[in-house]
Amino acid sequence: MIRTLSALFPRTIFFNVTIALLIVSALGIDGFARILAWRFELNPREDAIELSQLTNLSWAFVACALALFYAVHRVWSFHPLWRSDYLAWLRTTPWRGGLWLPLGPVHLVWQDAVWVAIPIIIALYAGVLNVLYVAGLFFATHAAMHVVTAYHSKSWLVAFTTAAILSATLGCLLHPLPLVISAFLAYLVAIYGIRKALKKLPYDEFPAINTIILTAQFKNERTATPDPSAQLFEGPSMAILGWPLGLLAPRKVWKVASIGKKIAIPAIFGLYVFALLFVIDEYRTMAEEPNLDFNYTRAIAVASVVILALAMATPYISFCAAPISLLGRFRIGRPIILSYDRLWISVLLSGVATWVLAGIIYSVTGSLSLAIAMAVAVGLPIPPVMLPFFETWFLTGNYRLRKRGSASFKQFKA
Amino acid sequence: MINVVNLVQHYGVRPVLRGINLQVDSGELVVLMGPNGMGKSTLLAAIAGMLTPQVGYIEIDGKRRKSSVEAEREIRKLIYYLPDQPWLPLTQTGRNYLLAIGELYEIGFDRRFEHIDQLLGVFDLSKHGDSLIGSYSTGQQKKIAVCGALISEAPVLIMDEPFSGGLDPAALLALKQILLKLRAGDHFTILLATPVPELVDEIADRIAVLRDGEIIAYDSPVALVQQSGGESLEHVLQTLLDPESVGLLGIYLKSRER
Numbered sequence: 001m002i003r004t005l006s007a008l009f010p011r012t013i014f015f016n017v018t019i020a021l022l023i024v025s026a027l028g029i030d031g032f033a034r035i036l037a038w039r040f041e042l043n044p045r046e047d048a049i050e051l052s053q054l055t056n057l058s059w060a061f062v063a064c065a066l067a068l069f070y071a072v073h074r075v076w077s078f079h080p081l082w083r084s085d086y087l088a089w090l091r092t093t094p095w096r097g098g099l100w101l102p103l104g105p106v107h108l109v110w111q112d113a114v115w116v117a118i119p120i121i122i123a124l125y126a127g128v129l130n131v132l133y134v135a136g137l138f139f140a141t142h143a144a145m146h147v148v149t150a151y152h153s154k155s156w157l158v159a160f161t162t163a164a165i166l167s168a169t170l171g172c173l174l175h176p177l178p179l180v181i182s183a184f185l186a187y188l189v190a191i192y193g194i195r196k197a198l199k200k201l202p203y204d205e206f207p208a209i210n211t212i213i214l215t216a217q218f219k220n221e222r223t224a225t226p227d228p229s230a231q232l233f234e235g236p237s238m239a240i241l242g243w244p245l246g247l248l249a250p251r252k253v254w255k256v257a258s259i260g261k262k263i264a265i266p267a268i269f270g271l272y273v274f275a276l277l278f279v280i281d282e283y284r285t286m287a288e289e290p291n292l293d294f295n296y297t298r299a300i301a302v303a304s305v306v307i308l309a310l311a312m313a314t315p316y317i318s319f320c321a322a323p324i325s326l327l328g329r330f331r332i333g334r335p336i337i338l339s340y341d342r343l344w345i346s347v348l349l350s351g352v353a354t355w356v357l358a359g360i361i362y363s364v365t366g367s368l369s370l371a372i373a374m375a376v377a378v379g380l381p382i383p384p385v386m387l388p389f390f391e392t393w394f395l396t397g398n399y400r401l402r403k404r405g406s407a408s409f410k411q412f413k414a
Numbered sequence: 415m416i417n418v419v420n421l422v423q424h425y426g427v428r429p430v431l432r433g434i435n436l437q438v439d440s441g442e443l444v445v446l447m448g449p450n451g452m453g454k455s456t457l458l459a460a461i462a463g464m465l466t467p468q469v470g471y472i473e474i475d476g477k478r479r480k481s482s483v484e485a486e487r488e489i490r491k492l493i494y495y496l497p498d499q500p501w502l503p504l505t506q507t508g509r510n511y512l513l514a515i516g517e518l519y520e521i522g523f524d525r526r527f528e529h530i531d532q533l534l535g536v537f538d539l540s541k542h543g544d545s546l547i548g549s550y551s552t553g554q555q556k557k558i559a560v561c562g563a564l565i566s567e568a569p570v571l572i573m574d575e576p577f578s579g580g581l582d583p584a585a586l587l588a589l590k591q592i593l594l595k596l597r598a599g600d601h602f603t604i605l606l607a608t609p610v611p612e613l614v615d616e617i618a619d620r621i622a623v624l625r626d627g628e629i630i631a632y633d634s635p636v637a638l639v640q641q642s643g644g645e646s647l648e649h650v651l652q653t654l655l656d657p658e659s660v661g662l663l664g665i666y667l668k669s670r671e672r
Contacts, residue, residue, distance in 0.1 A: 395480065
C-alpha cells in the first residue's frame with residue numbers, strides 16, 4: 001500500500017521543480033498579503049479584497065497546476081509507450097501484456113486519491129474555485145493523455161470516442177458536476193481501451209512515443225529496441241541521411257492516414273468548436289452580454305480552417321516546389337498546373353466550403369454554434385481527402401524537390 | 415539501364431533541356447560534359463528523380479520514373495544520386511552516416527561494417543570516422559559523401575561532379591581507381607558529370623556533350639577523336655564545348671607573346 005503510494009509520487013525533476021516554484025510563488029503572495037494586513041491592520045474581507053482575491057487565485061492556480069501535472073505524470077511515467085527506455089527494458093523481460101506493470105499501474109488506483117486530495121485541499125483553502133473543477137481537470141487531462149496513447153497504439157475507436165466525450169466536458173465548462181461526470185466517463189472509456197492495448201505490448205509494432213524524434217534514433221541503438229532503424233526512415237525528411245538522400249532513397253516505412261481518420265479527426269475538431277462556441281454563448285447569455293456576431297465568428301472559423309488546411313498541405317509543399325516558377329508560368333501562359341496546384345486548390349476549397357456551408361446552416365437552423373461547427377467539420381477534411389496519400393504524391397507527383405525543405409532550388413538551374 | 419526519352423525541362427521561360435535523348439547501357443560509365451549553365455545538373459537531377467519531366471520520360475531498368483508507386487519504389491532501390499553539393503547530417507558521425515545508408519540500401523550487417531572500414535581507410539578518414547561530420551573539412555565532407563554513394567552499392571550511380579569539391583590528390587586517384595573497378599564489372603551503371611577532361615579519357619566508356627540544352631555528341635572517347643579528326647580528346651572537347659573560346663584563346667595567347 002505504502003509502496004504503491006510512494007511509487008506513484010512524481011519524481012520527474014521538471015514537474016517537481018515547476019510545482020515547487022508555483023507553491024513558493026503562492027506562499028510568497030500569501031505571506032506578502034498577510035504581512036500587509038498585519039502591518040496596516042487591514043481586514044482582508046473588507047479592506048483588502050483585491051489582495052485577498054489575488055492570494056486565493058494564486059492558490060487556485062497552484063491547485064489546478066498540481067492536478068494537471070499529476071494527471072500527465074500518471075500516464076507519462078507509467079505507460080511504457082511514453083518511455084522508450086522502459087519499453088525497451090520490458091522487451092528484454094518476460095513481462096507480457098495483461099500482467100501488472102513493474103513500475104506501477106497505468107489505470108488509477110485508490111492511492112491516487114491521496115495525491116489528488118492535495119490539490120483539492122488547496123482549492124478548498126483558496127475558496128474561489130469549485131473543487132469539482134480540480135477533479136474534472138484531473139480526469140480530463142488524464143483521459144486526454146490516454147487519447148494520445150490510444151491513438152499511438154492504433155486503438156482508433158477508443159481514441160476518437162474518448163476525444164468526443166472530452167468535447168462534451170468542454171461544453172460543460174460552466175457546470176462543474178456534469179463536467180466531472182463527463183471527464184470521468186472519458187477516463188473510463190480511455191482506460192478500457194488502454195488495458196486492451198496494453199495486452200498487445202511489448203510487441204514491436206508500437207514504438208515509444210518519445211522516440212519518434214529522428215535525430216534521437218541513434219541514441220536508442222544502445223537499448224534493446226529490436227530494430228533501431230525501424231523509425232529512422234520514417235517521415236518525409238529523414239534528416240539523418242542529409243539532402244537529397246533523405247528524400248530520394250528507398251525507405252522502409254511510410255505513414256499513411258486512412259480516409260476514416262481523415263474524416264474522423266476533423267469531425268472531432270468540429271465537436272470541440274461546437275462545445276467552445278456553446279460555452280461562450282452560454283456565458284454571454286448568463287452575463288447578459290449580446291450574442292456572438294455570426295459573420296465575425298464565421299470569418300474566424302474560415303481563417304482557422306484555412307490555416308489548418310495549410311498545415312495539412314505543408315508536408316506536400318515543404319519538400320516539393322512547383323515544377324515551374326510562378327513568374328515563369330505567367331510568362332509561358334500556363335498559370336495553373338493542375339497536377340501541382342491541387343494542393344492549393346484543396347486549401348481554397350476548404351475555406352470556401354466552410355464559408356458557404358456556415359451561411360446555409362445558420363439560415364436554416366438559426367444556431368450559430370451548430371452552423372460553425374458543422375461547416376468546420378465539413379470544410380476541414382477537404383484537403384486531406386482531396387490530397388493524394390503522401391507516398392503516392394512523393395513517388396509520383398509533379399514537382400521538383402526543394403533543397404532541405406527550403407524554397408531554394410537554384411542548384412538545378414544549371 | 416538508363417533511358418532518357420525526349421526530356422524537356424524549363425523553370426521559367428528559358429528551356430534548360432530541349433528534347434534530350436540518352437541511353438546508358440548496363441555496366442557502362444558515361445560522362446556528361448558541357449559548359450556551365452547548360453543543364454548538366456538538371457539532367458542528372460531529373461534522372462535521379464529530383465524533378466518531374468515536363469515533357470518526355472525517364473526509364474531506369476525498364477521502369478518509367480514516377481509512373482506508379484511500385485515502379486518508383488523499385489527504382490529508388492536501384493539508384494543513388496550524389497549531387498555536387500550534398501547536405502550532410504553534421505551532428506552525426508561519419509561512420510553512423512554510412513551505417514544508416516547501408517541499412518537503407520539493405521546491405522548486410524557484416525558486409526556493411528567491413529565496407530565502411532575499407533572506405534574510411536581508402537579516403538583517409540579512419541581517424542575521423544567517429545567524429546561528427548560537422549567537424550570535417552570541406553574535402554573530408556566531400557569524401558564522406560562519396561563514401562555514402564559507394565557504400566550504398568546501388569547498381570545505378572548518378573554523380574554530379576564527384577571529383578570536385580576539395581578532394582585531395584590521393585582521394586581523386588582513389589575515386590578514379592574505384593570507378594574504373596566498378597566499370598570493369600557489369601553490375602554498375604554510372605553516369606557522372608565532371609569538368610576534368612584528363613579524367614574523362616581514362617574512365618569513360620562514352621561521353622555525352624551537352625550544350626544549349628541539347629546533346630550535341632555522344633560516343634566513346636576514341637570515336638569522338640576520330641569523328642572530329644582532332645589530335646586529342648582534350649582538343650575535341652574544347653572545340654565541342656565552346657568553339658568560340660578556342661579562337662579567343664588563340665588570340666589571347668598570341669597577344670601575351672608580345
